[in-house]
Amino acid sequence: MSSYRKWTRQEMATRLAQDIPDGAIVNLGIGLPTLVANHLPQGREIILHSENGVLGMGPAPAEGEEDEDLINAGKQPVTILPGGSYFHHADSFGMMRGGHLDFCVLGAFQVSMTGDLANWHTGAPGAIPAVGGAMDLAIGAKKTFVMMEQLTRQNEPKIVQRCTYPLTGIGCVSRIYTDHAVVDVTPQGLVALEWVEGLTFDELCRLSGAPLRPPA
């Protein structure tokens, strides 16, 4: 295999953020997707939604300015921007389910070639399942982006023909951003749009558990 350098998490976040246009309303899932907030391009007005009842979420507060009543879905302290609003949980999830969010960005264990998402439970014996808002977000936003590593720690592909982990949603993923590539989920299958420098398309295909097509 040729030598190449994977994209860092910051580079993944920067790349994904480029695809969020001015005026978009976006929900960023907990974990890796939260990084995207720090990389939104200057000059675009993008409204962040948090499942726990806030639109117009701002960055983390300065030290000493934290407010226990103003937190994000990961339960970290945040701020609210001018124009922001608060609402209760049924309204917040109605915004998702009702298709009012333009994008959501989620982490994943696996994504299938038809856009099925598995990200809430490994199904391991003894593991305590916790789903939170993942299933609502996955099927609710107009577009669901996934941000994840190309491979597991055991070097297994996370892009698969069929998810082996319990599903979060069926056919809900539009685009996958990994540390190796950007891959579109289309009715005709997976299309690799771009990939890291130094890696060939054939090599990328070997790191995917499902067939990829080159960009049109």
Place this chain on the structure above:
Amino acid sequence: MIDKIVPDVGAAVAGIQDGATVMVGGFGLAGMPSALIEGLIAQGARDLTIVANNAGNGDTGLAALLKAKRVRKVICSFPRQSDSYVFDALYHAGEIELELVPQGNLAERIRAAGAGIGGFFTPTGFGTDLAAGKETRHIDGRDYVLEYPIKADFALIKALRADRWGNLVYRKTARNFGPIMASAARCAIVQVEEVVELGDMDPEIIVTPGIHVQRVVKVVTLSDRDGQSGAKSEAGPDRAAPLETDATKRVAL
């Protein structure tokens, strides 16, 4: 005269019977009605079914109620957290039952109970393990799962401010499940930081109308945010008022 203000936490949680279903507001610690939960622990009711988003953090609040072995079953969306060790141990020991519900379905099932809806079809969870065995329907090109309402005997809620009719406003993201849980419980019990006269809250900004509230208790909060800086505590309890007003007005209109 209508006066829902009760003198203390003991009076607020009086009558919660063994085997009751109790909704507990809060998302993590934001909106967690800690004083009411402590009151419930002291009151002694057991064999409870708890409806909440989480299953307790650390050793306090909901976790303390679980630790006291008062809870038979938890209906929630996100029990597993970095500091949910009390729930984790009970779950692994087989001493607590868990009904896991996607968060939006949890919220909508609670809302449905309060709004008199007998059930609803939701796309959330279709085709997943959490919809296994449930009735489904294909409507206008999309697949849905039938979900039923969740109602409760009691709800324990934290709000910012109330009047004696039980009208409520909340504070920032501490609102979360409060308004829907208030409407879904036969008896909604609310702890507030401040009680004001009727008419002091602008009708345009009241988030939960008093019809959904049965008991209100003012609790002394040793809230960190009030003790954080001299400037903030000098501003007093009204400090939050203009912020709350501006933000909630948009939602109300």
